[in-house]
Amino acid sequence: MPEPLEELKRVRLSKLNYxxxxxxxxxxxxxxxxxxxxxxxxxxxxxxxxxxxxxxxLMSWREHGKIIFGNLRDDTGDIQICFKRDIxxxxxxxxxxxxxxGDFLGIQGELFKTKTGELTVLVKDFKLLSKSLRPLPSEWYxxxxxxxxxxxxxxxxxxxxxxxxxxxTRSRVVSEMRHILDTNGFIEVETPILxxxxxxxxxxxxxxxHRALDIDLYLRISNELYLKRLIVGGFEKVYEVSKxxxxxxxxxxxxxxxxxxxxxxxxxxxxxxxxxxxxxxxQVLNKVIGSTEVTYQNKELNFTPPWPRISFYExxxxxxxxxxxxxxxxEKLLDKIRxxxxxxxxxxxxGFGPLVDKLYKEFCRSNIIQPTFLIxxxxxxxxLAKRKENEPRKIACFQLVSAGHELIKAYNELNDPLDQKxxxxxxxxxxxxxxxxxxVVDKDYIRALEYAMPxxxxxxxxxxxxxxxxxxxxxxxxxxxxxxxxxxxx
Numbered sequence: 259m260p261e262p263l264e265e266l267k268r269v270r271l272s273k274l275n276y277x278x279x280x281x282x283x284x285x286x287x288x289x290x291x292x293x294x295x296x297x298x299x300x301x302x303x304x305x306x307x308x309x310x311x312x313x314x315x316l317m318s319w320r321e322h323g324k325i326i327f328g329n330l331r332d333d334t335g336d337i338q339i340c341f342k343r344d345i346x347x348x349x350x351x352x353x354x355x356x357x358x359x360g361d362f363l364g365i366q367g368e369l370f371k372t373k374t375g376e377l378t379v380l381v382k383d384f385k386l387l388s389k390s391l392r393p394l395p396s397e398w399y400x401x402x403x404x405x406x407x408x409x410x411x412x413x414x415x416x417x418x419x420x421x422x423x424x425x426x427t428r429s430r431v432v433s434e435m436r437h438i439l440d441t442n443g444f445i446e447v448e449t450p451i452l453x454x455x456x457x458x459x460x461x462x463x464x465x466x467x468h469r470a471l472d473i474d475l476y477l478r479i480s481n482e483l484y485l486k487r488l489i490v491g492g493f494e495k496v497y498e499v500s501k502x503x504x505x506x507x508x509x510x511x512x513x514x515x516x517x518x519x520x521x522x523x524x525x526x527x528x529x530x531x532x533x534x535x536x537x538x539x540x541q542v543l544n545k546v547i548g549s550t551e552v553t554y555q556n557k558e559l560n561f562t563p564p565w566p567r568i569s570f571y572e573x574x575x576x577x578x579x580x581x582x583x584x585x586x587x588x589e590k591l592l593d594k595i596r597x598x599x600x601x602x603x604x605x606x607x608x609g610f611g612p613l614v615d616k617l618y619k620e621f622c623r624s625n626i627i628q629p630t631f632l633i634x635x636x637x638x639x640x641x642l643a644k645r646k647e648n649e650p651r652k653i654a655c656f657q658l659v660s661a662g663h664e665l666i667k668a669y670n671e672l673n674d675p676l677d678q679k680x681x682x683x684x685x686x687x688x689x690x691x692x693x694x695x696x697x698v699v700d701k702d703y704i705r706a707l708e709y710a711m712p713x714x715x716x717x718x719x720x721x722x723x724x725x726x727x728x729x730x731x732x733x734x735x736x737x738x739x740x741x742x743x744x745x746x747x748x
Contacts, residue, residue: 266393273356274389282353284389289364291383299334302377306369310379312337313364313387315416316357326354327378330363335419338378339365345382353386360390360416408735409743421736428725428737430546432499435519435719438538444495444521449484451477451501457703458482458642460612460685460695462505464514477503482642482716483703485522486671489714490706497521499721510733511663514742517721522671526715528654531668532631535658535717536563539629547728554661554727557627565658567631574614577622582636586651588613606694609684611638624662631656641681641697643669665724668717675707 277284291311301310314332324343329336343351357363364387367379394416407414407421415422436446454473456463458480468475481500488496499519506512523531540563543550550561571582579598585591588610595602600617607616614636626632634652637645643653655669672678682699689696725737735741 263393267391270358270389270391270393273358274391277353277356277386277389282386284386286385286387289385289387291366292364295364297334298330298332298337301337301369301379304369306371308369309366310369311364311366312339312379314362316359316361316363319357319359330365330379338372338376339363339367339381340372340378341381341384345380350384357386358390358393360392360394361386362388362390404735405743408741409746411739424725424729424731424737425739427546427729428721431542431725431728432517432519432721434542434545435538436499438541439495439497439519439521442495442534444497444523445493447485447488447493447496447498449478449481449488449498449500453478453484455698455700455702457697457700459504460641460697462695464503464505479504480718481518481520482718483700485520486711486714486716487703487706489522489524489671490709490711494524494712495521508742510735511723513722513734513738516734516738518718519721520716520718522714522716524712524714527713528633528656528668528670528715531715531717532567532633532656535631535666535668536565539658543728552728552730554730555732557661559628559660559727561629561660565629565631567633567656570618570632570635571652573622573626573632574618577625578617580617582614586610586636591617606692608691608693609638609688611636611640612688612693612695615639623659623664626659627661629658629660629665632659640669641685642672642678644672644674645677661727663723663727664720665727666717666719668715671711671714671716673707673711673714675704678707679704 274284292313295311295313298312298314301312304310312330312332314330316328317331317336318329320327326341328339328341330339341351341354364385365379365381366383367381370378370380372378395413440446452466452468452475454475456476456479458478459482461479463476463479466475466477467473478500480502481498485496485498497520499517501515502518503515505514508514539561540550543552543561552559552561575581578600580591580594585594591610591613595617602616602620604613604616607613633656634646634649635643635655637643637651637653640653640655643655646652646654653669655667657664658666672681679699682697685693685696686698722734722737726732726734729737731737
């Protein structure tokens, strides 16, 4: 006996074949009246008895003798449609039994209101625009169905208008950020996705091979070094909305393919960027969601500027009870970890900076709920950041953290080529000791710095994580249209 789904598909296929036998193309190229089509939402602004042409997906079907009601959905919402036997020709009305939920229809008709007051299109003519061969699921729930939703986002969007609103919000966020940067004199640029040397962050790259050149290339883990090459070349304000790729695990807060906005601003410093961040994020939130107050996982977050600025050293000491001013080497820090009997998986970790970062992420970051600037990290934690002139053990940097998530990272860019090369060489030495995620020496970038780069501050924001926070979505899969998934089982 056939499976229910296969039987339903077989029935729909038979309807498709019948329509073709009757000379009806179930997938026509066009329908001339659609030139005058209006969106469903626009119908609500028109007077009753107005003639309209609408189109969309058939989402419901209710038969009442000689009258059939349906709901037609386009990208602005639903509108009710009404087929009457005494208005349509008999052969035309008879075609309706070969239509199914999920089909796309073009409708010509006249607006009226039913006895219950619902705006409706009385159908005068119609055409099948696309035949659906697979029935829409009746409901989506549970963990298993979440997996299906991510894999079949097209169905998720059809059935769940709230999901669509999340992605409209995402689009508005990116659009508003672009507007802010453009109006502040930044130039949008494009930098290579395939790179001969991966850099700009400590992460594992994806590797591919170019056959014509017979060389390995890497999907970029960051676009930072190329954007700063442009600052060397004479641009003073550049930004990019970029897809970056990191060959790492997948969880609620990580996806191998993700989106960032990065900008670099010559003659600015990280304190100026903190002010800019407050203004920009507040503007984005007011424009996109109408408020600087956000609810995320039962936490009330207030992004109204100004945001507190707290030293990384202070936060670290508060939640680990370790003073980094004293435990300022890898050996001293390891002694403190042993002394305090801190249970920490140090596989793939080597060096003072990576060890500090591991402790911070394990014990500190999740405690920061309200929007907070963490400033002035140990210089070993960010090899591309400039030391503070009056405190060379620290770097001139900040991270915006909220609800336990890093939203923005920014710092004064290291523009001393000798210092930059030395720091990268230290990273490569740590790699020999077992550091799993590390930066590598980029000789061409060093050469670029040797031509001199002006004082510059850089800024990066993860779009996926920011959108997840402002739409109250616990997983990045909820805000990435097509998240990376393991292969589907047969």
